[in-house]
Amino acid sequence: MSSNTDFVLAVESLTVSFDGFKAVNDLTFYVDENEIRVIIGPNGAGKTTVLDLICGRTKATEGSIKFRNKELTRMKEHDIVKAGVGRKFQTPSIYGDLSVFENLEISFPRGRSVFGALVFKRDEEVISKVHEIANMIFLGDQLDKQAELLSHGQKQWLEIGMLLMQDPDLLMLDEPVAGMSVGERQQTAELLRSIIKDRSVIVIEHDMQFVAQIADKVTVLHQGKILAEGSVDKVKKDPKVIEVYLGH
Amino acid sequence: MSLLLKSRAGIASLLPKKDLYGFLVLALILVVVLPLSLDIFRLNLVGKYLTYAFVAVGLVLCWGYGGILSLGQGVFFGLGGYIMAMFLKLEASDPESTKIQSTPGIPDFMDWNQITELPFFWQPFYSFTFTLIALIIVPTIIAYIVGVAMFKRRVGGVYFAIITQAIAAILTILIIGQQGYTGGVNGMTDLRTLHGWDIRTDSAKYVFYFVCVFMLFVCLFIAQFIRKSKLGRLLVAMRDKEDRVRFSGYDVSNFKIFVFCIGAIFAAIGGAMFTLQVGFMSPTLVGIVPSIEMVIFCAVGGRLSIVGAVYGALLVNFAKTSFSESFPELWLFAMGGLFIAVVMAFPNGLAGVYATYAAPKVDAFFTKLFSKTVAKNSSSMPLPSKPTSTKTESVSLPQGVIHEQ
Numbered sequence: 001m002s003s004n005t006d007f008v009l010a011v012e013s014l015t016v017s018f019d020g021f022k023a024v025n026d027l028t029f030y031v032d033e034n035e036i037r038v039i040i041g042p043n044g045a046g047k048t049t050v051l052d053l054i055c056g057r058t059k060a061t062e063g064s065i066k067f068r069n070k071e072l073t074r075m076k077e078h079d080i081v082k083a084g085v086g087r088k089f090q091t092p093s094i095y096g097d098l099s100v101f102e103n104l105e106i107s108f109p110r111g112r113s114v115f116g117a118l119v120f121k122r123d124e125e126v127i128s129k130v131h132e133i134a135n136m137i138f139l140g141d142q143l144d145k146q147a148e149l150l151s152h153g154q155k156q157w158l159e160i161g162m163l164l165m166q167d168p169d170l171l172m173l174d175e176p177v178a179g180m181s182v183g184e185r186q187q188t189a190e191l192l193r194s195i196i197k198d199r200s201v202i203v204i205e206h207d208m209q210f211v212a213q214i215a216d217k218v219t220v221l222h223q224g225k226i227l228a229e230g231s232v233d234k235v236k237k238d239p240k241v242i243e244v245y246l247g248h
Numbered sequence: 249m250s251l252l253l254k255s256r257a258g259i260a261s262l263l264p265k266k267d268l269y270g271f272l273v274l275a276l277i278l279v280v281v282l283p284l285s286l287d288i289f290r291l292n293l294v295g296k297y298l299t300y301a302f303v304a305v306g307l308v309l310c311w312g313y314g315g316i317l318s319l320g321q322g323v324f325f326g327l328g329g330y331i332m333a334m335f336l337k338l339e340a341s342d343p344e345s346t347k348i349q350s351t352p353g354i355p356d357f358m359d360w361n362q363i364t365e366l367p368f369f370w371q372p373f374y375s376f377t378f379t380l381i382a383l384i385i386v387p388t389i390i391a392y393i394v395g396v397a398m399f400k401r402r403v404g405g406v407y408f409a410i411i412t413q414a415i416a417a418i419l420t421i422l423i424i425g426q427q428g429y430t431g432g433v434n435g436m437t438d439l440r441t442l443h444g445w446d447i448r449t450d451s452a453k454y455v456f457y458f459v460c461v462f463m464l465f466v467c468l469f470i471a472q473f474i475r476k477s478k479l480g481r482l483l484v485a486m487r488d489k490e491d492r493v494r495f496s497g498y499d500v501s502n503f504k505i506f507v508f509c510i511g512a513i514f515a516a517i518g519g520a521m522f523t524l525q526v527g528f529m530s531p532t533l534v535g536i537v538p539s540i541e542m543v544i545f546c547a548v549g550g551r552l553s554i555v556g557a558v559y560g561a562l563l564v565n566f567a568k569t570s571f572s573e574s575f576p577e578l579w580l581f582a583m584g585g586l587f588i589a590v591v592m593a594f595p596n597g598l599a600g601v602y603a604t605y606a607a608p609k610v611d612a613f614f615t616k617l618f619s620k621t622v623a624k625n626s627s628s629m630p631l632p633s634k635p636t637s638t639k640t641e642s643v644s645l646p647q648g649v650i651h652e653q
Contacts, residue, residue, distance in 0.1 A: 081497035093492040095485040114506045120478035
C-alpha cells in the first residue's frame with residue numbers, strides 16, 4: 001500500500017470515521033528523526049484522534065501509519081508501546097494510590113508479562129533510573145509521596161517522567177502545559193528541550209507562545225484535514241490559519 | 249551465609265513488620281486460642297467459616313486490588329466442593345454398602361434417577377491424585393475461559409459482575425437440573441471416608457480444621473507475595489488508570505485473567521475444605537446468594553486487607569449463626585444493611601477501622617516496648633530504616649491510613 005521511508009513516522013492517507021463522521025480525513029504527514037512536531041488547530045479538529053490512532057487506542061478506517069517502517073494500524077496497544085511509541089494523555093494520567101517512585105517504576109521497560117511482573121526485582125538499575133528521571137522532572141525529593149497529593153503541574157511532569165522511563169523513540173504529548181502556571185510552563189519548556197535529544201516528539205498544544213518556543217515544524221489541523229504545515233512563522237502568517245484558528 | 253542474608257532480606261520485604269504481626273496474631277487465634285477454647289462442634293463451625301475466608305482472600309486480590317468485582321465466586325467454591333465430594337461419594341458407594349440398590353456400586357442418587365452405569369466423567373474421580381489435580385485445574389480452566397472471553401474484549405465493571413452472577417445462576421440450574429449426575433437440589437450427601445478413614449469422627453474434624461488453617465495460610469502467603477510483587481502494584485495501577493497501564497506496554501487483560509484465576513483457585517480450595525469438614529456439598533453454596541455473601545465477607549473485613557478478609561468471614565458468619573437462630577427471617581435484611589453500612593461508613597471495612605482507630609495506639613505500645621528492649625540491649629539491635637518501610641507500606645494501605653505514617 002505504501003512504500004518504506006526514512007522517516008520515523010509516516011502517516012499516509014489516514015482516515016477514521018465514526019458513524020460516517022470523518023474525524024480524520026485523508027491525513028498525510030511525516031515526522032523526521034529528532035524532530036519536534038507541534039499539532040495545533042481549533043477544538044474538534046481531530047488532533048487528539050490522530051494521537052489515538054497512532055498509539056492504537058482508536059482503529060483507523062483507512063490508510064497507514066508506519067513507525068520505522070512498521071505498520072501500526074493492526075498492532076495491539078502494548079505492542080505499539082514496545083515498538084517504541086510513548087503517549088501522554090491530556091489530563092494527567094497517573095496512579096494516585098501509588099507513590100511517585102512506584103509510578104515511575106511501573107513504566108520501567110522490564111517484567112511486562114504476568115510472570116515477569118511476579119518475579120520483578122527492584123534492583124540497582126531500576127532505582128538509579130528512577131532517581132535520574134525523578135531529578136529531571138523536578139520530583140527528586142518527592143519519591144515517597146503518594147502521587148494523588150501532587151499538584152496538577154507535578155502530576156503532568158510525573159506522567160512525562162513515566163514516559164521517559166519507557167525511553168520511547170517517538171514521544172507524543174497531548175497538551176503538556178494545559179492548566180500550568182507561567183513558572184511551570186517555563187520549566188516544562190526546558191524539560192521538553194532536554195528530553196527531545198535522541199527522539200522525535202509530537203506535541204498537541206494551544207499556547208502559541210509555548211509552541212514558538214519548542215516547535216521545529218507546525219501542522220495545523222482543521223476538520224480532520226491539514227490546513228497548513230511549516231515553520232511557526234510561516235504558519236502564523238498563513239491567512240487560512242488566521243481565519244479558522246488564530247483569529248484576527 | 250550471604251544466601252541466608254539474602255533470603256532473610258527477601259522475607260523482610262515480603263512481610264514487613266506490620267504485616268508480620270497481622271499474620272502472627274491471626275495464626276495465634278486460629279491455631280492456639282480457638283482450638284483451646286472451643287469444643288469440637290464450635291471449632292468445626294469455625295472451620296466451615298474459614299472455608300469462606302479462602303474466597304474472601306481471593307476477592308481481596310480480584311476486587312480490592314484489581315478492581316474486578318466477581319459476584320460469581322460461588323461457582324469456583326462449588327466446583328472445588330463438588331470435585332472433592334465426587335471422590336468421597338465414589339468411595340462411599342462401594343458395592344458392599346450399596347448392595348440394596350438396583351445397580352450396586354454407583355452413588356445412591358444415580359440409582360434413584362434410573363442411571364445404571366457410572367457416567368464417564370465420574371470415572372477418573374476414583375483416583376485421589378486426579379481429584380487433587382482437578383481441584384486446581386478445573387476452576388483455573390473455567391476462570392481462564394471466562395477471563396479471556398471477558399477481559400480480552402474489555403468487558404469490565406458492572407457488566408463483568410452481572411455476567412459472573414449469570415454464570416453462578418447457570419451452574420446452579422445445571423446442577424439442579426442434572427440430578428442424576430450431580431445429586432440435584434439435595435447435593436452430594438452421606439460422605440463417609442477418605443481412603444478408608446472415617447471423616448465424621450471428632451478426631452478427623454480436628455485434623456481437617458488444622459489442614460484448613462494450614463491451607464488458608466498457604467493462600468495468605470501466596471496473596472501476600474502477589475501483593476508485594478510488581479504485579480500487585482500493577483493491579484492497583486490498573487484499578488486507577490487502566491489506559492495508562494496499557495500504554496505503558498502491559499497487556500492489561502492478561503493480568504486480570506491471572507488474578508481472576510488465582511481467586512478461582514483459592515475459592516476451589518475453600519470449597520474442597522468445606523466438603524471435607526461439613527460432609528456434604530449442595531447447590532445452595534454455588535448460586536447467587538452465597539456468591540454475594542462472599543463479597544460481603546470481603547467488604548466487611550476490608551477489601552484491601554488479606555488478613556482482614558479472614559476476620560470478615562469469621563465475624564459475619566458468627567453473626568449469621570447467632571442472629572439467624574433467633575430471627576431467621578430477618579437475617580437477609582441484616583446482611584443487606586450491613587453491606588450498605590460498610591460501604592457507606594467504612595469503605596475499608598474492619599481493617600480500615602482498625603488502622604484508623606486502634607493501630608496508632610497499638611503502634612505506640614509496641615514502640616514503647618521496643619524502645620525498652622533496645623535500651624537494654626544498647627545498640628545491638630538497630631532500628632529498621634524508616635524510608636524503606638514507608639515505601640513498601642504505601643502500596644497497600646487504604647486511604648484513611650496514610651496520615652499515621
